[in-house]
Amino acid sequence: MSIFSRLRSGDLHSLAAPYALDALEPDERRRFEKHLKGCDRCAGEVRALSEDAVRLAWSTTALAPPGLRDRVLTAVRTMPQDPSPAQDAPRARAPHLPPHVWGAAPPPPRARAPRMRPLFAPFATATAAAALVVAALFAVQATHTQDRLAAERAQAREIAHVLAAPDARATSDRDADGRGIGVVASASEGRAVVTLSGLGALPSGRVHQLWLMRPNVQPRSLGLFSGDAPLVASGLGKSATSLAVTVEPDGGSAQPTGQPVVQLALQSVGFGQ
Amino acid sequence: MEADELLVLVAGGDQKAFEELYGLVSGPVFGLVRRVVRDPAQSEEVAQEVLLELWRSAPRFDPGRGSALSWILTLAHRRAVDRVRSARAAGERERREARRALHPAFDHVAEEVEAGLEREWVRRCLDRLTALQRQSVTLAYYDGYTYREVAERLSLPLGTVKTRMRDGLTRLRECLGGVA
Numbered sequence: 001m002s003i004f005s006r007l008r009s010g011d012l013h014s015l016a017a018p019y020a021l022d023a024l025e026p027d028e029r030r031r032f033e034k035h036l037k038g039c040d041r042c043a044g045e046v047r048a049l050s051e052d053a054v055r056l057a058w059s060t061t062a063l064a065p066p067g068l069r070d071r072v073l074t075a076v077r078t079m080p081q082d083p084s085p086a087q088d089a090p091r092a093r094a095p096h097l098p099p100h101v102w103g104a105a106p107p108p109p110r111a112r113a114p115r116m117r118p119l120f121a122p123f124a125t126a127t128a129a130a131a132l133v134v135a136a137l138f139a140v141q142a143t144h145t146q147d148r149l150a151a152e153r154a155q156a157r158e159i160a161h162v163l164a165a166p167d168a169r170a171t172s173d174r175d176a177d178g179r180g181i182g183v184v185a186s187a188s189e190g191r192a193v194v195t196l197s198g199l200g201a202l203p204s205g206r207v208h209q210l211w212l213m214r215p216n217v218q219p220r221s222l223g224l225f226s227g228d229a230p231l232v233a234s235g236l237g238k239s240a241t242s243l244a245v246t247v248e249p250d251g252g253s254a255q256p257t258g259q260p261v262v263q264l265a266l267q268s269v270g271f272g273q
Numbered sequence: 274m275e276a277d278e279l280l281v282l283v284a285g286g287d288q289k290a291f292e293e294l295y296g297l298v299s300g301p302v303f304g305l306v307r308r309v310v311r312d313p314a315q316s317e318e319v320a321q322e323v324l325l326e327l328w329r330s331a332p333r334f335d336p337g338r339g340s341a342l343s344w345i346l347t348l349a350h351r352r353a354v355d356r357v358r359s360a361r362a363a364g365e366r367e368r369r370e371a372r373r374a375l376h377p378a379f380d381h382v383a384e385e386v387e388a389g390l391e392r393e394w395v396r397r398c399l400d401r402l403t404a405l406q407r408q409s410v411t412l413a414y415y416d417g418y419t420y421r422e423v424a425e426r427l428s429l430p431l432g433t434v435k436t437r438m439r440d441g442l443t444r445l446r447e448c449l450g451g452v453a
Binding site: 014015016017018020021022023024025047048049050051052053054055056057058059060061062063064065068069071072073075076077079080081082083084085 | 284286288291292295299300301302303304305307308317320321324325328329330331332333335338339340342343346347349350351354391392394395396410411413414415417418419420421423432434435436438439442443445446449
């Protein structure tokens with residue numbers, strides 16, 4: 001180890017306490033976390049310092065506002081959970097949009113699947129729909145305040161993850177009244193990014209809820225749309241035949257209570273077999 | 274049930290367990306977020322994000338790396354700090370603080386609930402730190418400043434602030450050890 005790199009790692013090491021206090025700037029935080037991965041000695045120390053920092057939180061307990069409980073418990077009824085890291089690790093991907101999603105480059109070679117299923121729309125023709133989904137995402141980001149950005153960045157990462165899947169494909173549909181639904185889905189990941197358009201404003205106290213439709217099975221909720229933001233749906237099995245959107249009371253319903261306002265078959269994006 | 278057991282059940286999608294976990298952690302989460310963010314409406318918003326993130330990311334919790342409560346409060350602290358920094362960057366904070374000075378009622382009520390043994394302990398232990406250790410630690414943890422900003426505010430070199438933070442946390446550990 002050179003003197004230079006020893007100095008550098010010593011310097012990084014001194015960031016353990018500021019890191020435990022969340023007192024690093026984002027760049028430094030990332031660099032330090034990278035350093036942590038390769039430093040067994042640091043891990044124990046950072047853990048101890050972090051536990052110390054958490055003790056400072058003991059003195060701040062306060063009664064949470066009463067309305068918070070209902071909102072949180074209602075929301076989790078329809079909110080999917082992340083996969084555990086064990087399931088997730090083999091398919092971790094860079095959180096940026098690959099060129100093929102934008103149509104600037106040909107789709108990456110796919111070993112067998114496309115050749116075996118020549119009936120499906122090749123990705124290039126579906127790219128316009130993918131671009132719409134992405135454009136909707138950024139339009140939403142641009143109009144929101146700084147405060148929302150952190151939450152949206154987290155969602156953007158999830159979306160980028162779906163878009164980066166080698167088998168990501170897009171499809172969309174629009175009815176005579178201009179009500180549209182767009183999907184970018186990856187069958188291998190069982191995930192889809194769904195956007196709505198032309199549905200108009202909802203009366204207050206109502207939300208758009210997304211459902212997974214499968215043959216001979218009751219619809220399963222995939223979550224609630226919030227404003228114009230795309231929804232990331234996960235846990236879509238190969239048997240998924242279509243998506244449907246209904247209007248439901250705030251907080252969502254256990255089963256659809258009305259007719260779908262839009263529907264979309266998933267066959268062209270690799271499902272329903 | 275303890276938070277650690279509940280979190281394992283929550284990771285498996287158990288909504289009843291989440292309800293119980295909410296009862297255990299909503300006070301500490303909200304209190305911490307409010308201490309850092311200050312603005313009541315924003316605090317409620319951040320606390321809500323944290324509690325929903327707790328549900329979503331429960332499957333990622335690794336019990337080998339610390340206690341559930343620690344993990345949850347670390348998550349809450351990070352989100353609170355992110356919020357207060359972006360608000361600060363937008364210059365909104367000063368305006369909010371001015372407004373808050375006109376409406377101190379909310380803080381007053383919350384402070385009353387806080388009163389307790391733990392609070393007293395932490396306060397007593399913070400008092401045992403040197404002034405620079407205490408300021409370095411509290412400006413970062415309770416007010417969400419980066420160590421560079423802390424150095425600037427205290428007119429200290431960066432290296433000194435890093436050391437004061439480490440020494441402050443270590444002394445806090447020794448002092449609070451008996452009630453951990």
